[in-house]
Amino acid sequence: MMVAKSTLMKWHYITGLIMIVVVGIHIAYRWPSYDASVSWPAVESQIGMAWYDIVLLIIIYAASYHAMNGLRTIMLELFHGGKAFTTFVDVLVIALGLLVVIVGTYTVVSIIPL
Amino acid sequence: MQKSKRISPRWGLWLRGLDEWLVIFQKVSGLALALYLIGHVLAVSAALGFGHNVTQQQWNAIIFGVLEKPHIGPVSVGALLEYLVGVLLVIHGANGFRLILMQWFGIGLPKPSRHTFPRATPSPSAAAQRAYKYAVVIVTIVFIILATYDVFGALLGW
Numbered sequence A: 001m002m003v004a005k006s007t008l009m010k011w012h013y014i015t016g017l018i019m020i021v022v023v024g025i026h027i028a029y030r031w032p033s034y035d036a037s038v039s040w041p042a043v044e045s046q047i048g049m050a051w052y053d054i055v056l057l058i059i060i061y062a063a064s065y066h067a068m069n070g071l072r073t074i075m076l077e078l079f080h081g082g083k084a085f086t087t088f089v090d091v092l093v094i095a096l097g098l099l100v101v102i103v104g105t106y107t108v109v110s111i112i113p114l
Numbered sequence B: 001m002q003k004s005k006r007i008s009p010r011w012g013l014w015l016r017g018l019d020e021w022l023v024i025f026q027k028v029s030g031l032a033l034a035l036y037l038i039g040h041v042l043a044v045s046a047a048l049g050f051g052h053n054v055t056q057q058q059w060n061a062i063i064f065g066v067l068e069k070p071h072i073g074p075v076s077v078g079a080l081l082e083y084l085v086g087v088l089l090v091i092h093g094a095n096g097f098r099l100i101l102m103q104w105f106g107i108g109l110p111k112p113s114r115h116t117f118p119r120a121t122p123s124p125s126a127a128a129q130r131a132y133k134y135a136v137v138i139v140t141i142v143f144i145i146l147a148t149y150d151v152f153g154a155l156l157g158w
Helices: A005-028 A040-047 A050-078 A082-111 B018-047 B056-067 B077-104 B126-152
Strands: none
Touching (some): A005 A050, A005 B077, A040 A050, A040 B056, A050 A082, A050 B018, A082 B018, B018 B056, B018 B077, B018 B126, B077 B126
16 A cells, blocks of 8 residues: 655654654653663652553654654665665565564553553 | 666765755664664563563663673763763754754745746745754754763763
8 A cells, every 4th residue: 555755754743743742751751860760760660650651652653653764764765776675665664663563562561550 | 768867865965064964964863763762672671571570680680781781981881872862862853843843834934936937946044944953953962961961970970
């Protein structure tokens, strides 16, 4: 199924805007000390908050679309290999995106305290 | 129909000014962040036992036993990489927000007008363009200062 490049880019922009908020929250939790924020007590506290886990899920979905569409665009700009190459790139980015989504969702849904 | 040959971008020709640097930073940081995303999700998920072995031992074994273990002097290579990823994120995010404002919402661009002869196509509003670009640079510099304090503050005695 062909999707128009303009539609792909519209969602690229939408996921980009979403990520400015959710990745901003994720980065803010590294403040004021990166080392302290990745110590086990801090991590246990972060993943124990349901709303933070939902933020992580939003990052996983938005980032995987945004990253894979970006990766596809860069590869198709740099290398011109015709239709077969485009199909190869499409399959590659969809597979990588699914890997991130499945592993990330499985982990976060398993730890979310509901 | 004559088949035209497509030419890949010649990166050296792009190094002309801030616009070109922002294009290159956006592409290179995007590529690095896309690859980082895959590694980050897999590594953190493994450290959390994929949600089924959420223990301090498992977390410490992968995060501090593998990723944060190599050091350059007092600095952990893992923390250094996270710092660089943070810098790439802010460059990509700030410049990406600029691109969204211009390319999607058209803010800072002149209204489109009919082409006349000779083709005097109006150039984008230079003042608005400059403001965007300098805003990207300022946001990046402020973030780098904060991130340096965040990651290396204790080591540097701040």
